[in-house]
Amino acid sequence: MTVPEPDTTFDTVLVANRGEIACRVIRSVHRAxxxxxxxxxxxDAGAPHVAAAHTAVRLGPAPAAESYLDIDRVIAAAVATGAGAIHPGYGFLSENAGFARACEDAGxxxxxxxxxAIAGMGDKITARATVEHRGVPTVPGLSRPGLTDEELVAGVTGTDGxxxxxxxxxxxxxxxxxGKGMHVVEDPADLADVLAAARREAASTFGDDTLFIEHFVDTPRHIEVQVMADAHGNVIHLGERECSLQRRHQKVIEEAPSALLDAATRARIGESACDAARxxxxxxxxxVEFIVPAKNPDTFYFMEMNTRLxxxxxxxxxxxxxxxxxxxxxxxxxxPLPVTQEEVTLTGHAVEARVYAEDPSTGFLPTGGRITALRWPEGPGVRVxxxxxEGQEVTSDYDPMLAKVIAHGADRDRALDRLDTALATTxxxxxxxxxxxxxxxxxxxxxxxxxxxTGLLDRxxxxxxTPPAPAEAVLVAALALRAAAQATAQAAGHAGVWAAADGWRAGGPPAPFRVRLAVPGHGPTDVALSTGPDGTVLTRTPVDGDAPAGQDDPVPVTVLDAGPGAGAGPDTTWTIVPGGRPAGSRRWxxxxxxxxxxxxVAVSGTAGTWVVHHLSLACDAADAAAGEDDVLSPMPGAVVDVRVRDGxxxxxxxxxxxxxAMKMEHSLTALHDGxxxxxxxxxxxxxxGTVLATVTN
Structure with missing residues (x-):
């Protein structure tokens, strides 16, 4: 029995993904x-992508294997809602040939x-052989199916003739x-041991221990080409992206176009990408992903093809x-595609930064918790x-990427500057x-x-x-807390000088407004604010510990344009004029x-964003860390193994x-004998911070 071709007319699309992926796809589905x-x-029952769609279907429990990766449940959801098409997004089932066939079988x-195409490009040996038949350049290597370790060693060293x-x-x-399972070998004596380890790793991770070997390209750049193809024989490319800023083979910053390629090389690599698609x-x-030697950009080699967005x-x-x-x-x-290759033009430059829930100061361990405040950047040329x-719980069940911040500019420098400014206010x-x-x-x-x-980031x-909060950010936090105190008093029905929270006293100089803050990079810091006769705010930080530079003695700072209801609304703007010099004013x-x-208080400016905590006096002696006897969880997650017993x-x-947590296992160890x-x-x-075990002497 032959399965009929699916009807390509549809009015409903099921988006088989979650998070920013699903939100982005749903926007275009609506526009169509x-x-x-x-x-x-x-x-994800309360997640944004659920609210963005016309309707939503529950797949199952939180584990992806029981929900987003369950092909039968996804197909059933499409059938139940009358969806004539499924968009897989990227990740999850997007490169699963079995899922594509299941859609076809269901009409x-x-x-x-x-x-x-998914199956052929998903196997790197098959993909390499496929594109080589079209003349696409590949890195010199050994990629025949079924090669044994001995055959690989002989082929690399030339002992096979x-x-x-x-x-x-x-x-x-x-x-x-x-990048999983990849190993660089420089010494021939290490090759046999690396091959054995790589086979075990590949079998465990992918269920397939097939290996191949390529010559390792020195100072490689990772450049990929976006291709589009229709059912009418049209294949075009939309330029390249530079993806060389990677950490452990995972991309962090991407940009288009690449600063490395000239127009002639761009045309050649684009045509090779189209040939790979054909x-x-x-x-x-x-x-289509290529590896390009940084020292020889005229040369490029096919690496692999990602059969998805x-x-x-x-x-x-x-x-x-x-x-x-x-x-x-x-x-x-x-x-058919509505644009031809000749009609594709590249205007300006764009750079993207991935925002992950992770802590760079702890080796990029995943983080989690409830998002208590959220603000994404806005403005010309900025996309998020x-x-x-806000209010959503970030769990350890899925990939830690929260968002992407993208900036476009007339040239690369302006795009980089615009992205930096956008990230500063995130x-x-x-x-x-x-x-x-x-x-x-x-x-x-x-x-x-x-x-x-590709090695730059790791170097x-x-x-x-972690950048410490500058003195000006600490000042703004103190000002915001003082304004909030005044707003609270007014909301309670108090008014006039008695509720001004500005330190006014009858018959004497103003008393300072004092607050103790926990400042990132400095620890507990005392800040005193007093107002001079000309409206200048004088700040002073007694040194009880590490104090921000420039706040050890009174520093005059004029505060302008705090705005109505300062400190009470979601965002208050402060214009700071250090030393009374308007030309040096800065906005926070x-x-x-x-x-x-x-x-x-979250304080943002062009220098960055910091969250400064308000410490009450009751907290001063109560912030001692857990003793070294306690073994603490470094992040939110689930206990998957306990390797000892009480006693x-x-x-x-x-x-x-x-x-x-977030697809990673973290082994926690004893800090001392006991x-x-x-x-x-x-x-x-x-x-x-949860105490998981205690070790006593």
Missing amino acids: GLRAVAVYSDA IVFIGPPAE GPGVGFPVLVKPSAGGG ACGYRGAGT QVEHPVTEMVTGLDLVELQILVAQGR DAGVV LVAGVGTNTDFNRFLLADTAVRAGDLD IVDDYT TSRPVSTPDGPG DTVTTGQPLVVVE TVEVRCAVGDKVGA
């Missing part, structure tokens, strides 16, 4: 005049490439992606003016693709993020010069330190926030408890 259906797990249009690949080499699993009978949006596609949209999801929908409807809202309170680390990257001299390679990551905003550490004798460094008391069990959901 179609109904959008969302799906969700129990953890549902899969908004993506044919299942055969061949020319040899030559060291250094890159050992790669044929299945999988994202080679596998591609249809829809796809990305990419996370970083917004930078291509901003320089081409095209909506890639809209093009995907048109192709899925059987219509986000999938979270506020995500209650959950640690990598926002400041992204700004650190953008300020690096090599990044600003466009002198990139400079140890130079990063403040917002009251609630965090796991208590009430505070066991343990030694320094011995693993005690394993916590899983006897352990276990204070958790497998399956427990724990928060950051």
Whole structure:
């Protein structure tokens, strides 16, 4: 029995994804005049993508395997809602050939490439052979199916009679992606051991231990080309993206176009990408990834093809003016591409930063918790693709990416400046993020010069330190708290000088307004505010510990334009004029926030955003850290293994408890020798700072 071709006319699209991915796809579905259906797990019942759709269907519990990755449940949701098409987004089922076939079997249009193209490009050995038949250049290597470790060693060293690949080499699993299972080998003596370890890792991670080897390209740059193809034989490219700023093979900053390529090379690499798409009978949006030697940009090699929309596609949209999801929908409807290669133009430059729920100061461990305050940047040339809202709980069940901040400018320098300013004013309170680390990257001299390679980020990551709040930010926080106190008094029915909270006293100089703050990078800091006869605010910080520079003695600062109801609304603007010099004025905003550490004030300016906590006197002696006997969870997550029992004798460094958070396992160890008391069990959901075990001498 032959399965009929799906009817390409549809008025409803189910979006089989979550978070910022689903929100972004749903926007284009709406613009196309179609109904959008969302799906969700129990953890996402109140998520923004659910509210954005016309209707939503529950898939199952929080684990992805029981919800977003369950093909039968997704297909059933489409059938139940009358969805004639499914858009997989990116991640989850987007590159699953079985899912594409299941859509076809159900008579549902899969908004993506044919299942055969997904399967062919998903296996790196098959993909390499496929594109080589079209003349697409590939890195010298060994990629025949079924090669044994002995055959790989002989092929690399040339002892099989061949020319040899030559060291250094890159050992790669044929299945999988994202850099997992890849190993660089420089010494021939290490190759056999690395191959054995790589096979075990590939089998465990991907269920397939097939390996292949490529010559390792020195100072490589990761450049990918966006392609679009329709069912009428039209294949075009939309320029390239530079994705060389990676941490552990995961992209962090992306931009379009690349600063490395000239117009001639751009045309050549674009045509090679189109040839790769033609080679596998591609249809829809796809990305062909190339490795380009930084020292020889005229040479490029095919690396792999991602048979889906990419996370970083917004930078291509901003320089081409095209909506890639809209093009995907048109192709899925059987219509020809509305633009030819000659009509594709690249205007200006765009840069994207991924905002992750992670803590750069602790080795980028995932964070979590409830988002207590949220503000995304706005303005000309700034775009935010986000999938979270204020009040939402960020759990350890899914990928930690919260949003993408994208900026467009007339040239690369202006795009970088605009993105830096946008990140400076981004506020995500209650959950640690990598926002400041992204700004650190953008300020690096090599990044600003466009002198990139895939190892750059890992080389400079140890130079990063969390930026301390500047003195001016501390001042604004104190001003905001004083204004909030005045607003509270007025709301209670008090008025006049008695409720002004400005230190006014009859017959004497104004008394200072004093507040103790927990300042990022400085610790507990006392701030005193008093008002001079000319309206100048005098600030003083007695040194009880580390005080911000410039606040040890009274510093005159004029405060202008605080605005009505200062401190009471969601955002208050403050114009600070240091030393009474208007030419040096700077604008700040403040917002009251609630965090796991208590009430505070979020202060934002061009220098960055900091959350400053208000410490009451009762807190002064109550902030001692847990003793070194206690083993604490470093993040919210779930206990997946307890490796000791109550009363066991343990030694320094011995693993005690394993916590899983955001797809990562973290083994927690004893800080010293002693006897352990276990204070958790497998399956427990724990928060950051939860005591999991205690080791006593």
